[in-house]
Amino acid sequence: MIDRSFSSSRIGAALVSGFVAMALVGPAIAQEAGAEKAAPVKLQLNKTESAGDACRITMVVDNSKGPAMKTFKVDLFAFDTDGVAQKRVAVELAPIASNKTSVKIFDFPGIACGKVGRILLNDVLACDGGEGARETCLARTETESKAGISFDR
Template identity: 65%
Template sequence: MRAAAGLAVAAALAATLALPGAGPASAQGEGEGAKGSPIKLQLNRLEPAGDACRTYVLVDNSRGGALKSLKVDLFAFDTEGVAQKRVAVELGPLAEKKTSVKIFDFAGIACPKIGRVLLNDVLSCEGGEASREGCLERTETESKASVPFDR
């Protein structure tokens, strides 16, 4: 009878570990916390604004902790791949587990002249246990605009 009970417990444990989100991988994800969660930057829209190109960036911090500051270094390249404009943009403060939109201009360059935007670096990242290097490593980029957004 003990053997049958032991087999039943082993079968129940095996079934539990087979469930999605159960077991060691889930425990690692939960322990990851704000320190390892991604910061997703999406180049969402480009629109003309006089002699500048107004830029909308969606900042997805939906899985991370609050940050007082997230300052990034961005380059706009023309359609031939030549660097044209550099801008430092403060995307913070970022609320914990929140998504927001930040708007800034690439002055002196028309939107149709932009062929690519590059996240060159993270200049500062402050809040909790955040570090500049850690935030750069956690940052992911994507684009819904007409041009790529790379890192």
């Protein structure tokens, strides 16, 4: 004779264990999926103009779908038309309001705009707000250019 109460209690325990595991793992999976779908911060090289011996950059920062950021400092390199790195600047683009697009203006000193062939977003140096981690900010940053100079990561 088979003791059915023993088998059903084992099945019940297995089901409970499975539900507990799903309850513990489910939020972690959802959090990872949420991190992958974080709203992008779009940096658009919108315009360049000469400002003395500097190349003045007008940058559109599109955070129209993201949380506010207290700090968003980027590391940029300007390359000449032959692809040789010329100038490096660290630029603070924050504060950035949530769900807002803003314009920031800064200079690449000592290089004429006509000699700039490419600008590289080398890294995100600091990021505070929203998801917060520097690496997360770098991953969610997208680049584009309307200025006739390539801008990429």
